[in-house]
Every structure is written in structure tokens, then in C-alpha cells.
Amino acid sequence: MAGRVLSYEKKDTWIHELSGVTKLIFFLAWSITSMISYDTRVLVVMLILSIAILRASKTEWRQVGTVFKFILLFLVINVIAIFFFSPYQGCEIYGSKTVIGHLFGNYYFTKEQLFYEANIILKYMTVVPSVFMFIVSTDPSEFAASLNRVGISYYVAYSIAIALRYIPDIQDDYVKIKNAEAARGIELSKKAGLLSRIKNTTPILFPLVFTSMNRIDVVSSAMELRGFGKNKKRTWYRGKSLRAADYAVIAFAVIFCTAALIITFRGGSRFYNPFR
Amino acid sequence: MKFKFGIKEVVAAGIGTALFVALTEIQIPLGFIPNTALQPRAALLAFLSAVFGPIVGCIVGLAGHALGDALFYGSVWWSWVFPDALFGIGVGLFASKFAITEGDFTGKNLIMFNVVQAVSNAIAWIVLAPVLDILIYAEPANKVFAQGFFAFLGNFIITLILGTLLGVGYSKIGAKTGSLKKED
Numbered sequence: 001m002a003g004r005v006l007s008y009e010k011k012d013t014w015i016h017e018l019s020g021v022t023k024l025i026f027f028l029a030w031s032i033t034s035m036i037s038y039d040t041r042v043l044v045v046m047l048i049l050s051i052a053i054l055r056a057s058k059t060e061w062r063q064v065g066t067v068f069k070f071i072l073l074f075l076v077i078n079v080i081a082i083f084f085f086s087p088y089q090g091c092e093i094y095g096s097k098t099v100i101g102h103l104f105g106n107y108y109f110t111k112e113q114l115f116y117e118a119n120i121i122l123k124y125m126t127v128v129p130s131v132f133m134f135i136v137s138t139d140p141s142e143f144a145a146s147l148n149r150v151g152i153s154y155y156v157a158y159s160i161a162i163a164l165r166y167i168p169d170i171q172d173d174y175v176k177i178k179n180a181e182a183a184r185g186i187e188l189s190k191k192a193g194l195l196s197r198i199k200n201t202t203p204i205l206f207p208l209v210f211t212s213m214n215r216i217d218v219v220s221s222a223m224e225l226r227g228f229g230k231n232k233k234r235t236w237y238r239g240k241s242l243r244a245a246d247y248a249v250i251a252f253a254v255i256f257c258t259a260a261l262i263i264t265f266r267g268g269s270r271f272y273n274p275f276r
Numbered sequence: 277m278k279f280k281f282g283i284k285e286v287v288a289a290g291i292g293t294a295l296f297v298a299l300t301e302i303q304i305p306l307g308f309i310p311n312t313a314l315q316p317r318a319a320l321l322a323f324l325s326a327v328f329g330p331i332v333g334c335i336v337g338l339a340g341h342a343l344g345d346a347l348f349y350g351s352v353w354w355s356w357v358f359p360d361a362l363f364g365i366g367v368g369l370f371a372s373k374f375a376i377t378e379g380d381f382t383g384k385n386l387i388m389f390n391v392v393q394a395v396s397n398a399i400a401w402i403v404l405a406p407v408l409d410i411l412i413y414a415e416p417a418n419k420v421f422a423q424g425f426f427a428f429l430g431n432f433i434i435t436l437i438l439g440t441l442l443g444v445g446y447s448k449i450g451a452k453t454g455s456l457k458k459e460d
Contacts, residue, residue, distance in 0.1 A: 081419060
């Protein structure tokens with residue numbers, strides 16, 4: 001399991017020292033900016049910065065390698081699909097058409113399309129390092145506590161704490177149930193047909209969901225017995241308050257992203273057009 | 277309508293999100309449309325929303341999809357996160373009508389659940405997701421509407437089968453309201 005999914009790992013870097021909330025704000029600002037902007041110059045700067053940040057967090061290939069390969073696969077499929085669904089989307093956006101090659105039928109390669117798709121890859125790639133950084137350097141329990149510190153209702157913070165706490169448990173349950181069912185001859189691989197695969201998920205889904213429903217009852221009773229929700233405030237064991245470094249990072253994120261958006265929209269549209 | 281957010285809802289949103297994230301692992305690829313698959317987690321979201329209401333549905337859809345994307349795929353496809361939250365809210369708004377926890381999830385309620393999930397799915401995937409894809413990522417319209425349509429179809433079918441079964445199963449386990457009778 002551990003290799004397949006990203007998870008937190010304790011390390012001694014200034015990024016790990018930051019509050020989880022700071023990293024969340026940074027990640028949100030970063031992903032919103034890269035979502036909106038189609039300005040190649042902005043995206044390239046963001047990509048370089050986010051790779052630098054990922055390196056600063058001392059993230060190693062073994063932590064993220066499997067997931068990264070998966071992203072690449074997903075991305076390649078998406079880019080190819082865009083081309084086949086709409087080979088001239090780029091020409092429409094940039095308002096010109098420079099043919100550089102012929103594939104078949106009505107499918108011609110154009111410079112504009114290549115540039116447009118390169119931008120899509122770039123957009124995607126700018127977000128990936130920030131997600132990696134956020135997940136591998138943020139301690140889940142510290143994160144929930146910090147959420148409450150910055151004013152989010154502790155009910156919601158607690159929901160998130162519970163979610164992060166139980167993901168590994170439920171994944172373990174899932175693997176156990178799956179292996180147990182596989183031992184009984186339930187086929188889940190590609191060998192089975194579509195309908196039988198849907199049918200075959202039920203022996204896994206049902207025990208998993210119903211034990212979780214039980215868990216909800218048990219945990220909420222336990223919390224009720226301990227008086228959860230009685231007071232307006234609660235204290236946290238792992239909480240970190242925001243320090244100077246946190247404010248600096250938040251300020252940087254806000255200023256950088258605002259500037260990036262101003263530069264993006266200065267040309268009148270969010271696309272940077274080298275063909276004009 | 278179940279707008280309460282008490283202890284049970286806190287825990288349900290938390291464990292529900294964890295469950296949703298864990299179920300990200302089960303994907304049954306449709307094969308012919310890129311990056312679109314039958315997702316049993318959609319059935320789970322419908323089920324949880326129908327039991328615990330719109331707030332839990334919204335949190336599980338939003339946090340579950342964002343976290344699941346981040347943990348499994350290392351990036352968050354926001355234009356598909358919000359439709360899941362909307363779907364959770366949509367189904368959750370009618371939670372008290374389905375009477376799953378009251379042990380009365382049969383006949384009319386069962387049909388009602390599937391009508392509500394079909395409509396919520398349609399709004400979320402045929403309308404919201406492609407529109408966000410175009411606004412945010414400027415992807416070609418025909419591609420995202422094709423993907424959106426198949427996402428709708430996939431989620432509708434999986435919820436129709438697995439979501440309904442989950443509801444019926446859970447409804448049978450729970451105690452029925454009024455099942456206690458006074459002894460003569």
C-alpha cells in the first residue's frame with residue numbers, strides 16, 4: 001500500500017516547520033493561479049519555483065515516484081484525447097493556423113495546437129510539485145489543529161482530523177476484505193466482464209461500508225460520552241500557531257499570485273499569444 | 277431536511293471522507309472515453325448523503341474528491357471536485373424523504389432516491405463539470421461534454437445499482453421506527 005499513495009513523512013526542513021494552514025493557503029493560491037492562467041511565461045516561472053520548493057522539502061523520488069508515473073500516464077491520455085476531439089482548439093484560441101505536418105484525414109498538426117497542449121501540460125505540472133510538497137510535509141494531526149487555530153469551526157477541523165486519521169485504517173480494511181474475497185474466488189481484474197465486475201465489487205463494498213457505519217456509531221458515541229461539543233472552544237495537543245515564517249510565506253503566495261494574474265490578464269485575455 | 281451538524285455528522289463526514297478516499301482505488305474503466313470510469317465511490321457518496329444529509333454530503337464530496345485526487349493522482353482536478361460536492365448536497369437535501377435510517381427504504385422512497393440521484397448527477401456532470409472544465413482549463417467543448425455525459429452515465433448506473441443496494445441493506449439492518457409494539 002505504502003508505495004501507491006502519498007503520505008506524510010517527518011523530516012527536518014523549514015517547510016516541515018511551517019504550519020499546515022500556511023501550506024494549505026499556499027497550495028490553494030498556487031493551484032487557483034495555475035488554473036486561471038494560460039500565460040506561458042507565468043507558468044514556466046511557477047513550474048521552476050515549485051520544483052525548487054519541492055527540493056527544499058527534501059522530497060525523494062521513492063516517496064512520489066509511483067504517483068508521478070501515474071500522473072504522466074493520465075496526462076498523456078488527456079493530451080491525446082484533446083487532440084483527437086478537437087485538433088484545432090489551439091488555432092481557435094490563438095487565431096492563426098500554421099500547419100507543420102499531416103496525420104491522416106482531417107487531422108493536421110499545427111504549431112498553435114502543439115503550443116496549446118504544451119500549456120495544458122505545463123499547467124498540470126505546476127500544480128503537481130505543490131501537491132506533493134503539501135501532502136508529504138504536513139502532519140495530519142497538526143494540520144487539523146492548525147485549521148481550528150486560524151478560525152475554522154472545530155467541528156469541521158475535527159471532521160478533517162478524523163478523515164485523515166482513518167484513511168490508512170480503512171485502506172487496510174479494504175485490502176483485507178479484498179484478499180479474503182479473492183481467496184473465495186471473486187474476480188476483480190480485467191478478466192471479468194463489465195457487469196460482473198460491478199457485481200463483484202459488492203462483496204467488498206458492503207462489508208467495508210457497513211463496518212464503517214458501525215465505526216461512525218462507535219466513535220460518535222465515544223465522543224459524546226467524553227463531552228465533545230460541550231464548549232465553544234477546545235485545546236489541541238499538536239497545534240502550531242502562525243510564526244513569522246508562516247506570515248512571510250502567506251504574504252509571498254498572495255503577492256506572487258496577484259502579480260501572476262495581473263501579468264496574465266494584461267494582454268486582454270488569459271492566453272499568451274506568441275503567434276501575433 | 278437534515279441540516280444538523282452534531283457529533284454524529286462530524287464523525288460521519290470524517291469517516292465518510294476516509295471511505296470515499298479509500299474507494300478511489302476501485303475504478304472500473306469504461307475503456308472508450310479517456311479518464312472516465314465507473315466509480316463505486318459515487319454510489320457511496322449518494323448513500324452517505326441520503327443517510328446523513330446535505331452538509332455531510334458536501335464535505336465528503338469536496339474533501340473526499342480533493343484528498344483522493346491529491347493522494348492517488350498527485351493533483352487536484354477542481355472542475356470535477358465541485359460537481360461531487362454539488363451531487364452530495366443535491367441528494368442530501370432530500371435525505372429525510374428517503375427514510376433509510378427509519379427502515380422504510382422501499383417502493384416509493386426507493387424510486388424517489390433514484391430520481392433525485394439522476395437529476396443531481398445530470399446537473400453535476402452534464403452541466404457543472406464541463407462548464408467548469410471550459411472556464412478553468414479552456415478544454416475543447418466537445419471533449420468535456422462527452423466526458424461529462426459518460427461520467428453522468430457511469431455515476432448514474434453505479435448509484436442505481438450499488439447505491440440502491442447499500443440503502444436497502446442498511447435500511448434492513450437499522451431498527452425500524454415504530455417496530456416496537458406494546459405488549460397486550
